[in-house]
């Protein structure tokens with residue numbers, strides 16, 4: 001009985017060990033609110049977040065993009081646009097401009113891209129294409145086209161902050177691919193065939209050489225015989241055993 005009471009006491013004590021510590025000042029226990037990085041769960045090659053520090057800015061892979069700065073992309077890269085703080089949207093001067101860089105139609109957020117998202121004069125332009133400004137979350141996940149030819153960098157803006165939050169995309173080179181998809185592996189496969197071809201050539205060459213060796217050996221084995229080795233082909237009896 002004493003042991004049972006002791007066990008109950010231990011269990012009761014264990015339960016108390018998980019009780020929360022009471023704090024008088026609520027600021028000592030701040031809780032996270034909302035997604036800290038809306039692109040955190042997206043396996044994007046490039047993350048571009050709208051922020052408000054020090055003012056309305058794009059933050060590219062953690063670095064503030066100076067206004068009218070250039071974002072260097074590579075073909076095939078996945079780019080995640082999202083909200084870090086403030087209200088932002090992605091705006092291209094035209095649908096063609098946006099589609100010259102990204103495969104917008106294949107985006108999970110393709111339906112968010114509309115003509116003139118803030119009216120006929122969005123950001124003072126008449127032919128814009130992009131998303132309505134939003135206050136949180138992912139703006140869009142866009143994939144850079146595989147084959148991109150840009151005569152000049154493709155401009156973009158924030159549909160909320162317009163020219164105060166502008167930039168341009170350049171696309172050069174190809175996104176690094178796994179080795180299995182590169183021509184280098186094919187070259188390696190070709191190189192692997194070379195020793196095999198050498199081996200095959202040696203084997204074929206041996207087929208011609210071995211009978212000759214055998215015949216030569218037979219000739220020497222009958223060197224002291226009084227009669228030629230009749231089992232040998234006629235052409236090999238010549239000169240033997242005399």
Ligand SMILES: [Cu+2]
Nearest residue numbers: 088158160161
């Ligand atoms: Cu903005």
